[in-house]
Amino acid sequence: MGLAFTHLPDVGSTNDWLLARADTLPDGHWVIADRQTAGRGRRGRAWSDGSGNFMGSVLIRSEGAVQQYSFVAALAVVEALAEVTACSAFTLKWPNDILLNGTKCAGILLERQGPALVIGIGINLAQHPDGTERPATSLAAAGLPVPQPLAVLDILAARFAHWRHIWEFEGFAPIRTAWLARAHGLGQRIVARLGAETPEGLFDGLAEDGALLLRLDDGSVRAVHAGEVFAI
Numbered sequence: 001m002g003l004a005f006t007h008l009p010d011v012g013s014t015n016d017w018l019l020a021r022a023d024t025l026p027d028g029h030w031v032i033a034d035r036q037t038a039g040r041g042r043r044g045r046a047w048s049d050g051s052g053n054f055m056g057s058v059l060i061r062s063e064g065a066v067q068q069y070s071f072v073a074a075l076a077v078v079e080a081l082a083e084v085t086a087c088s089a090f091t092l093k094w095p096n097d098i099l100l101n102g103t104k105c106a107g108i109l110l111e112r113q114g115p116a117l118v119i120g121i122g123i124n125l126a127q128h129p130d131g132t133e134r135p136a137t138s139l140a141a142a143g144l145p146v147p148q149p150l151a152v153l154d155i156l157a158a159r160f161a162h163w164r165h166i167w168e169f170e171g172f173a174p175i176r177t178a179w180l181a182r183a184h185g186l187g188q189r190i191v192a193r194l195g196a197e198t199p200e201g202l203f204d205g206l207a208e209d210g211a212l213l214l215r216l217d218d219g220s221v222r223a224v225h226a227g228e229v230f231a232i
């Protein structure tokens, strides 16, 4: 069966578009837009609208724990990018950023509405914003071939379906193993920003539920379930 998707010339946010249709569209439906006028990122940040970039979302119907879908999506993105560019410089940063030569080139935003989960994916293919609080890059800036967003969707949707199937039938363990094989900065010193707290330690891997494991200087290991981490 072919891929079920909607291609829009412009939209506020592909996540909003799918959330507004979550009751009627089927599970697995994708939407991709050429332009987004109100794209958003995690933690209330705006997501820059870049012509030629990939801006798309997929609808999932799932009653269970959905946070682990972010790892499923991140794996799909990193594999799709490696495939379309034939380049192995893409890595994963907890919880769900995709890095190119160590700098963010793609991000994932999960939003839930009742039994519907929308996974939004933004990939800087042709351009990236300058002067952002956290540096960004794009495939073009790294001198890589710049694929059409629709060509990315084709491969991304297939990789997502593959990892979703594995997650649903085998659980999180194989996702965790594959994610760790692509992880950026394993064993390196990081700081976690957890509201008022900023514990430092070594990036020690992922817990069985996807929490980041931080080995503190006293040798104890702390599981970080939500927040942001930075190399120091």
Ligand code: BTN
Binding pocket: 012, 013, 014, 015, 016, 036, 038, 039, 040, 041, 042, 043, 045, 047, 054, 055, 056, 057, 097, 106, 107, 108, 109, 120, 121, 122, 123
């Ligand atoms: C992040 O790293 O902060 C997540 C960025 C997610 C951006 C994508 S672009 C397509 C979808 N629509 C949105 O409004 N956001 C996501």
